[in-house]
Amino acid sequence: MHIKGKTVFFDSPPIITGHAGVVGKKEGEGPLAEDFDAIFEDTTMGQQSYELAESAMLHDAIIRALSDAKKSPSEVNFVLSGDLLDQCMGSAFALKDLNVASIGLFGACSTMALSLSVGSMLVDGGADCVVAGTSSHFCSSERQFRFPLEYGGQRPPTSQWTVTGAGSAVIEKKGKGITVKAVQIGTITDLGITDANNMGAAMAPAAARTIGNFLRDTGTNPQDYDMILTGDLGFTGTELLYEIMEKEYKIKLKGYHKDCGLLIYDLKKQDVNSGGSGCGCSGSVLCSHIMKRMEKGSLKKVLFVATGALMSPTSSKQGNPIPGIAHAVLLEV
Amino acid sequence: MHIKGKTVFFDSPPIITGHAGVVGKKEGEGPLAEDFDAIFEDTTMGQQSYELAESAMLHDAIIRALSDAKKSPSEVNFVLSGDLLDQCMGSAFALKDLNVASIGLFGACSTMALSLSVGSMLVDGGADCVVAGTSSHFCSSERQFRFPLEYGGQRPPTSQWTVTGAGSAVIEKKGKGITVKAVQIGTITDLGITDANNMGAAMAPAAARTIGNFLRDTGTNPQDYDMILTGDLGFTGTELLYEIMEKEYKIKLKGYHKDCGLLIYDLKKQDVNSGGSGCGCSGSVLCSHIMKRMEKGSLKKVLFVATGALMSPTSSKQGNPIPGIAHAVLLEV
Numbered sequence: 001m002h003i004k005g006k007t008v009f010f011d012s013p014p015i016i017t018g019h020a021g022v023v024g025k026k027e028g029e030g031p032l033a034e035d036f037d038a039i040f041e042d043t044t045m046g047q048q049s050y051e052l053a054e055s056a057m058l059h060d061a062i063i064r065a066l067s068d069a070k071k072s073p074s075e076v077n078f079v080l081s082g083d084l085l086d087q088c089m090g091s092a093f094a095l096k097d098l099n100v101a102s103i104g105l106f107g108a109c110s111t112m113a114l115s116l117s118v119g120s121m122l123v124d125g126g127a128d129c130v131v132a133g134t135s136s137h138f139c140s141s142e143r144q145f146r147f148p149l150e151y152g153g154q155r156p157p158t159s160q161w162t163v164t165g166a167g168s169a170v171i172e173k174k175g176k177g178i179t180v181k182a183v184q185i186g187t188i189t190d191l192g193i194t195d196a197n198n199m200g201a202a203m204a205p206a207a208a209r210t211i212g213n214f215l216r217d218t219g220t221n222p223q224d225y226d227m228i229l230t231g232d233l234g235f236t237g238t239e240l241l242y243e244i245m246e247k248e249y250k251i252k253l254k255g256y257h258k259d260c261g262l263l264i265y266d267l268k269k270q271d272v273n274s275g276g277s278g279c280g281c282s283g284s285v286l287c288s289h290i291m292k293r294m295e296k297g298s299l300k301k302v303l304f305v306a307t308g309a310l311m312s313p314t315s316s317k318q319g320n321p322i323p324g325i326a327h328a329v330l331l332e333v
Numbered sequence: 334m335h336i337k338g339k340t341v342f343f344d345s346p347p348i349i350t351g352h353a354g355v356v357g358k359k360e361g362e363g364p365l366a367e368d369f370d371a372i373f374e375d376t377t378m379g380q381q382s383y384e385l386a387e388s389a390m391l392h393d394a395i396i397r398a399l400s401d402a403k404k405s406p407s408e409v410n411f412v413l414s415g416d417l418l419d420q421c422m423g424s425a426f427a428l429k430d431l432n433v434a435s436i437g438l439f440g441a442c443s444t445m446a447l448s449l450s451v452g453s454m455l456v457d458g459g460a461d462c463v464v465a466g467t468s469s470h471f472c473s474s475e476r477q478f479r480f481p482l483e484y485g486g487q488r489p490p491t492s493q494w495t496v497t498g499a500g501s502a503v504i505e506k507k508g509k510g511i512t513v514k515a516v517q518i519g520t521i522t523d524l525g526i527t528d529a530n531n532m533g534a535a536m537a538p539a540a541a542r543t544i545g546n547f548l549r550d551t552g553t554n555p556q557d558y559d560m561i562l563t564g565d566l567g568f569t570g571t572e573l574l575y576e577i578m579e580k581e582y583k584i585k586l587k588g589y590h591k592d593c594g595l596l597i598y599d600l601k602k603q604d605v606n607s608g609g610s611g612c613g614c615s616g617s618v619l620c621s622h623i624m625k626r627m628e629k630g631s632l633k634k635v636l637f638v639a640t641g642a643l644m645s646p647t648s649s650k651q652g653n654p655i656p657g658i659a660h661a662v663l664l665e666v
Binding site for chain 1: 334335336339341381382384385410411415417418419420421422424425426428429430431432433434435436437438439440441447451454455457458459460461476477517518519520521522523643644645646647648651653656658
């Protein structure tokens with residue numbers, strides 16, 4: 001690999017040889033239903049807690065991705081994954097029986113892009129086969145960050161609905177599949193947003209920075225991509241992203257951009273306010289819907305930019321701002 | 334790099350060109366006082382919360398490590414760091430004004446070894462300069478995992494004292510310093526320990542597994558190292574590690590092994606029960622005391638194996654076991 005500006009370019013691009021996106025019932029009632037690799041009607045996954053249900057879903061996505069790549073866990077050098085739960089428990093309990101060397105990541109909702117980025121760099125550096133993955137669960141996230149479900153708290157229009165789902169991709173040095181041409185690790189960006197019910201606003205500046213840097217480092221424009229795909233900015237964050245890109249970078253993004261949080265639900269019918277969010281949002285949409293469209297040839301060049309809001313229940317209660325981060329992955333067929 | 338078994342070997346070993354370990358008042362009263370790069374008498378660091386104090390300490394360690402390596406943040410490709418706080422807030426707030434691309438990691442108390450391992454692989458793969466780091470703070474950890482300080486809860490003999498401190502190291506492709514000859518990413522190991530006041534027991538099986546794998550992959554014995562250094566097994570975990578190594582691997586570790594959690598405090602005088610713990614324990618001890626001894630030549634070959642207990646307040650309350658993980662880094666001068 002070589003680094004130009006903030007972007008890492010691969011001379012022999014790593015290949016995504018297998019992938020899977022799995023979701024829960026509500027996501028399975030949305031517009032992408034046909035593309036998911038599994039829809040779990042029972043979102044408890046038969047587990048004793050929502051947290052273990054999330055782990056079971058990530059475990060399922062990893063096994064499906066490995067199966068798609070015709071690989072067994074023993075052939076994997078490293079699994080890279082993380083999630084939104086305290087101390088990344090979703091991943092720890094998903095991986096603990098897989099018997100694979102595990103690199104724990106934390107990138108909040110940017111984790112799918114972070115795991116693909118670091119995983120691709122490790123494959124480029126000499127690993128043969130790594131697995132990237134992430135998950136989120138509506139019920140475990142509500143318990144973690146907000147209120148007990150039974151409380152039935154009101155949700156403001158800017159709030160987003162945490163996706164119950166998981167995504168996973170197998171990255172190899174050789175093979176047939178989608179290539180990872182370049183990646184960019186994001187820089188933490190803090191514009192002082194403190195409203196934990198407006199994640200889109202906290203993350204949009206980081207997305208703009210990473211997209212701006214990527215286009216500059218590659219000398220490209222939005223029209224050079226079939227799609228610039230953000231993770232979970234939702235309706236509010238997307239509007240803000242367009243505004244920042246135009247004002248700060250003089251770049252018009254509208255028309256070339258989609259957001260996983262807007263793709264996964266029918267915003268008019270599914271009562272999700274500003275759209276979907278959570279690590280599992282971009283994880284499940286990218287690793288099923290988008291990658292399947294790329295394999296069919298209807299998308300050839302996708303710049304995937306997942307964003308994360310770096311907040312914790314403690315940091316929010318203490319009145320701290322919510323720093324954002326966005327990592328980018330350039331996928332091509 | 335090339336991988337043999339579970340171990341990653343570097344053909345052109347990355348070099349640790351700068352490092353720093355900083356601690357709080359209690360650690361500064363312990364046996365390693367002379368080696369720390371800074372001892373903060375005021376462990377609030379002038380911040381409004383213990384969490385932000387932890388961030389300030391990590392920020393300080395990173396700046397000192399960069400200064401030691403004569404590097405500015407703008408010359409750094411990636412910072413890799415993580416901590417024990419929910420959603421790794423210690424790192425997020427430490428890094429948010431540094432303006433450097435950030436890879437968030439989660440490895441609990443194994444983070445210093447995880448950040449050095451992944452950072453070294455990225456430098457070997459093509460990055461010029463990365464920074465690895467981690468932190469912990471007694472007061473933020475107590476709030477996170479246990480009880481309010483004012484409650485004055487009793488601590489069982491197996492419990493450990495979370496170190497207030499941070500460590501950071503700069504890794505470069507070229508330069509003068511300690512070389513990273515090999516690393517091993519650990520595999521999550523769960524023997525069903527559920528006592529959150531006995532982290533040593535939860536982590537010892539993972540340490541034994543990683544040390545056993547490393548000695549096998551390298552064809553070496555404990556006597557081939559000046560020191561095999563674990564992170565924070567403490568007194569209880571160390572005894573268990575010796576027992577597992579003898580029974581399962583037929584390897585006698587006693588005499589060749591030290592533990593950062595036993596080195597940092599005077600167990601008889603400082604009322605820390607089983608010893609020190611926390612990401613900042615091995616972070617501060619390795620990046621000051623140990624690396625300084627290596628530079629002076631009194632230690633030439635150190636196998637650093639930091640362990641992490643993968644538990645969260647939620648997973649513990651739900652009665653789940655505490656899976657452990659251990660990552661290894663072989664340092665040589």
